[in-house]
Amino acid sequence: MFVLGTGRMAANHAKALAAIDGVSLTGGVEVDPVNLKDFCEAYSVPHQFGSVEAAIARGQFDAATNVTPDAMVAGLDREEHLVQ
Structure with missing residues (x-):
């Protein structure tokens, strides 16, 4: 699963996803490179x-969780699932 947006609220999503059997957070998407790096290292x-x-x-993900304004995910119009 990917997380879209790695600001403060993304930590809540990462913790919740970590508690679900069979779910792994494999990618982070963020326009701020410092937030992205810090989040990916922390989790x-x-x-x-x-x-x-x-x-x-790149592909290779089954779902994404959106922690951004909706306009940021307009390109996610494929077969991936989006959790908002």
Whole structure:
């Protein structure tokens, strides 16, 4: 699962996802490179992306949780599931 937006609220999502069996947070998407790096290091997230388009181009995720304004995820129009 990817997290879209790695600001303060993303920590709540990361903790909640960690408590679900079979769910792993494998990517972070954020326009602020410092927030992205800090979040991914804090929650052991292996992949970092500066845009939704870059995350989609890589693929290899089943779902995403949105912790951004809705306009940021307009490009997520594929078969991935979006949790808002």
